[in-house]
Amino acid sequence: MVLPGKETEFWLESHSVIPRGKPFLLVVLDGWGENKEDEYNAIYKANCPTIKALRTGAPRRWRTIKAHGTAVGLPSDGDMGNSEVGHNAMGAGKIIQQGASLVDDALESGSMYMGEGWNYAKESWASGGTLHFIGLLSDGGVHSRYDQLAALMHGAFDHGCKRIRVHILTDGRDVPDGSSVKYVGQLEKDLENLRSHGCDALIASGGGRMCVTMDRYEADWSIVERGWHAHVLGEAPHKFESALEALTKLKEANPKVNDQFYPPFVIVDKEGTPVGPIHDNDCVININFRADRVIQISKAFEYENFSAFDRVRWPKVRYLGMMQYDGDLKLPSHYLIPPPLIENTSGQYLCANGIRTFACSETQKFGHVTFFWNGNRSGKVDDTLETYHEVPSDNIQFNKKPHMKAAEIAKAAQQALLSGEFDYVRVNFANGDMVGHTGDLEATKLACESVDQGVKLLVDAVESCGGIYMITADHGNCDDMAQRKKNGEPLLDNTGKVAPLTSHTLAPVPVAIGGPGLPSNVKFSDSLPKAGLANVTATYLNLMGFEAPPSYEPSLLAFD
Numbered sequence: 149m150v151l152p153g154k155e156t157e158f159w160l161e162s163h164s165v166i167p168r169g170k171p172f173l174l175v176v177l178d179g180w181g182e183n184k185e186d187e188y189n190a191i192y193k194a195n196c197p198t199i200k201a202l203r204t205g206a207p208r209r210w211r212t213i214k215a216h217g218t219a220v221g222l223p224s225d226g227d228m229g230n231s232e233v234g235h236n237a238m239g240a241g242k243i244i245q246q247g248a249s250l251v252d253d254a255l256e257s258g259s260m261y262m263g264e265g266w267n268y269a270k271e272s273w274a275s276g277g278t279l280h281f282i283g284l285l286s287d288g289g290v291h292s293r294y295d296q297l298a299a300l301m302h303g304a305f306d307h308g309c310k311r312i313r314v315h316i317l318t319d320g321r322d323v324p325d326g327s328s329v330k331y332v333g334q335l336e337k338d339l340e341n342l343r344s345h346g347c348d349a350l351i352a353s354g355g356g357r358m359c360v361t362m363d364r365y366e367a368d369w370s371i372v373e374r375g376w377h378a379h380v381l382g383e384a385p386h387k388f389e390s391a392l393e394a395l396t397k398l399k400e401a402n403p404k405v406n407d408q409f410y411p412p413f414v415i416v417d418k419e420g421t422p423v424g425p426i427h428d429n430d431c432v433i434n435i436n437f438r439a440d441r442v443i444q445i446s447k448a449f450e451y452e453n454f455s456a457f458d459r460v461r462w463p464k465v466r467y468l469g470m471m472q473y474d475g476d477l478k479l480p481s482h483y484l485i486p487p488p489l490i491e492n493t494s495g496q497y498l499c500a501n502g503i504r505t506f507a508c509s510e511t512q513k514f515g516h517v518t519f520f521w522n523g524n525r526s527g528k529v530d531d532t533l534e535t536y537h538e539v540p541s542d543n544i545q546f547n548k549k550p551h552m553k554a555a556e557i558a559k560a561a562q563q564a565l566l567s568g569e570f571d572y573v574r575v576n577f578a579n580g581d582m583v584g585h586t587g588d589l590e591a592t593k594l595a596c597e598s599v600d601q602g603v604k605l606l607v608d609a610v611e612s613c614g615g616i617y618m619i620t621a622d623h624g625n626c627d628d629m630a631q632r633k634k635n636g637e638p639l640l641d642n643t644g645k646v647a648p649l650t651s652h653t654l655a656p657v658p659v660a661i662g663g664p665g666l667p668s669n670v671k672f673s674d675s676l677p678k679a680g681l682a683n684v685t686a687t688y689l690n691l692m693g694f695e696a697p698p699s700y701e702p703s704l705l706a707f708d
């Protein structure tokens with residue numbers, strides 16, 4: 149990134165009420181919504197005295213904001229929020245039309261099939277190559293959507309493609325566990341339809357998203373390696389003649405396995421030969437629009453010099469992302485849709501104004517407070533002003549260790565606050581989200597308690613250094629751990645137990661401000677009842693003593 153100089157477009161005026169120079173803490177509670185207080189709300193049921201006191205102790209400095217749907221740039225108000233859109237909005241102060249919407253628009257207008265990306269892809273099948281799709285198979289709308297895959301398969305056929313292979317990653321995280329059977333059934337129908345029209349179209353390999361291919365932030369490259377072996381080499385310990393058979397037999401063999409964690413499998417023909425390894429001159433389209441969990445597999449396809457694992461064979465394919473996933477790395481170099489342009493981020497403004505930043509989380513959320521925060525750019529805004537600190541996450545299922553790295557993150561941020569070396573300390577606590585995704589209510593309560601303890605340490609540090617804090621969240625998750633019937637009652641599974649909710653929720657999220665450095669006449673305004681995550685940015689610029697740029701969504705603050 150290019151650092152702007154002073155007195156440029158990024159220069160900010162001082163705020164008229166709030167002084168500069170107080171250490172500022174910004175905490176993002178990942179997956180922490182404000183929801184109905186019942187026994188499936190892990191926050192409500194947990195012992196979280198610090199976070200609960202933010203609400204009751206200072207009602208004028210606590211409110212909720214919208215974190216889902218069109219308020220954060222998603223296609224519809226039925227779309228739950230997620231980390232990418234949430235951190236993009238909070239980092240850039242604007243409602244950004246997100247990847248899901250851009251793909252929808254391109255499919256609807258037909259521009260999908262007119263761009264450079266599509267032409268590049270087409271050259272592969274025009275010269276006899278197979279078209280492979282890889283990606284998350286669900287309609288969760290967080291990383292991908294099934295209807296977009298279906299449209300692309302039919303679009304490819306209409307554009308002369310005669311051979312399609314689909315490499316599926318089962319979800320169970322953005323959609324209920326067990327729903328993979330439904331999505332595979334739907335996909336098989338669509339493939340059957342294509343076959344009946346003369347296209348040789350089959351599922352070729354797959355596995356659960358948390359075991360195969362979709363690692364993020366280099367937490368565990370072995371996940372990507374398993375995907376490479378199954379999708380590219382056609383090798384996996386489990387081989388089946390259909391994906392439905394794979395899901396059924398793998399579940400029979402291990403009833404504890406779920407959609408998120410299916411081991412890799414390869415589909416073979418009657419002779420036991422894999423039906424769709426990836427070869428030279430094939431085309432591979434990654435159907436995920438969200439970046440974090442497909443950057444590593446994109447590097448494996450694209451980078452000549454690659455040492456994260458032994459690829460064994462590196463086919464010369466035409467690889468395309470649904471979007472370009474990393475604006476700094478220009479990765480991948482070919483893509484179907486230009487990504488949302490996220491410019492004039494808060495980091496650019498703050499660096500131009502000399503603010504020294506410490507950003508910290510554990511691996512699972514590290515890129516959220518850096519990469520997503522900076523508008524999907526992997527570099528720093530300014531190396532001399534910013535320190536990015538990653539606490540390595542454990543590679544386990546997080547209900548086994550629900551405290552995760554909350555204490556370590558809190559300690560690192562506390563030191564940063566007290567050191568006097570930073571003006572702005574930004575952290576993300578992963579627990580409410582990562583443990584919430586396991587669907588394990590008891591573990592999620594413990595997760596919430598660990599976050600509360602971390603927040604206490606940091607609020608105390610702000611007290612002792614005379615600073616200001618803002619505590620908020622990116623979307624709901626641990627605030628509801630039960631799937632619901634239409635009337636709101638918990639849904640029971642076929643054994644009579646409450647069906648766990650593993651996904652995010654549509655709940656609004658809290659925002660709390662305070663600290664000894666905050667002038668006593670500062671409160672939240674009553675005039676922005678529909679405010680959302682993008683309003684947070686102008687608010688924290690104010691809290692750091694700056695007027696916000698006029699292009700940002702308005703600040704939430706008012707003054708007595």
Ligand SMILES: O=C(O)[C@H](O)COP(=O)(O)O
Pocket residue numbers: 178179229230231232290291321322441581585
């Ligand atoms: O990738 C994931 O873990 C989920 O699909 C979404 O969770 P996040 O948006 O909180 O990262």
Ligand SMILES: [Mn+2]
Pocket residue numbers: 178179230231232234581622623
């Ligand atoms: Mn999140």
Ligand SMILES: [Mn+2]
Pocket residue numbers: 179231581582585625652
């Ligand atoms: Mn999540």
